Amino acid sequence: MSSSRLSERLGSQRRRGDGGKRWVRVVMAVLATIGVIDTGSITLSKWGLIGNLSCSSTGLFGCNGCEKVLSSAWGSLFGQPLALFGLLGYGAVLLMAVVPLVLQGELRVSLGQRSWWGLFLLSTGMAVFSAVLLGVMAFGIRDCCPFCILSAGLSSALFVLSLIGGDWEDRGQLIFSGVITALLVGVIGLGWAASVGRPVVDSAPGVSPPVRSESGPAQIALAEHLTANGAKVYTAYWCPHCHEQKELFGRQAAEKLTVIECAPDGRNSQRELCEAKKIEGYPTWEINGQLDSGAKPLAKLAEASGYNGPPLQ
Structure with missing residues (x-):
């Protein structure tokens, strides 16, 4: 049964x-x-x-x-x-x-x-x-x-x-x-x-966190060389990789870079320029008219821009 x-x-x-x-x-x-x-x-x-x-x-x-x-x-x-x-x-x-x-x-x-x-x-x-x-x-x-x-x-x-x-x-x-x-x-x-979501550092709305590392002579020289040759870096204030890139340069050198803010709600935003350049990822470097996205080692930026100044550590 x-x-x-x-x-x-x-x-x-x-x-x-x-x-x-x-x-x-x-x-x-x-x-x-x-x-x-x-x-x-x-x-x-x-x-x-x-x-x-x-x-x-x-x-x-x-x-x-x-x-x-x-x-x-x-x-x-x-x-x-x-x-x-x-x-x-x-x-x-x-x-x-x-x-x-x-x-x-x-x-x-x-x-x-x-x-x-x-x-x-x-x-x-x-x-x-x-x-x-x-x-x-x-x-x-x-x-x-x-x-x-x-x-x-x-x-x-x-x-x-x-x-x-x-x-x-x-x-x-x-x-x-x-x-x-x-x-x-x-x-x-x-x-x-x-x-x-806990903030690591304090920063004003639309502004990236402050750079904490100190710059050496070679980092400052590289930043000046990049700016003198028309190099630009397209960033967004909220982008962690952009902040990491600036930390590689250090505070004094980062201030000498030509930084283009792409976030529409960022301070001094140049969103139209970023769209015209078809920037899709941050950071994106423009060196000698060529776009290259992603945070880069300083040695690679030096090579791409023809830097011949003080050796980078």
Whole structure:
């Protein structure tokens, strides 16, 4: 008798296993693939494997561009682009959505139900963390990035689809698990955002932090040489790599550089010039009419500009 009931139960699970849920898995797989492309592009760009992502000309959602958001203190975690962790999350969703579709028999039934729990809990965490990041963009960075907004929309859609697609017999357990996951991710996310958002140095609105390092004779000579030869560096006051570049020169030498502020809300902004030059990443050096983005070692700047002054240390 028990064997008969077990067979009926398995048969029922097979019948309902992918019936109305199969299309949900397919849609989730498609959305997860879009998420992989979205976060993967950001990750590869931050690793320098592809060019800078340009979205400043789109005007979507009133965003000035992605560089301010992606280069902010909130743009990395454990020394890696934050988008990398989103990429891993979307990759896991893609696997859990697709693998049960290609399996057969009892393995498909058992793994299918477990995968719905995985999809639900993971998408819950992703949606909550995306909400934290949207808050950071709105109140911390005060700018936005269409790529990030797309990711938030995708994670929210995956959360809703996981609720629709799963065969939830115990709704109480579903709600309890979802609330616990949301609270845990929310508390950790808010704690991380608050700790990262603490200012390291004080600076006026629209002005980059002051340079603390001292310049040597060679650094001052290189800065004077670059300026005399018409070299310019295009920066944004909020850009950490721009500040690192100035720290390489030191305070006295950095004051002698021709610095072009590209942030629209920066002091003495020359946004129109930056757009005319098609500046997409910061800092970008213009030496002898050639544009080269990224913070550069002083020796490379000396070589590119034909510097023959005091040797750099």
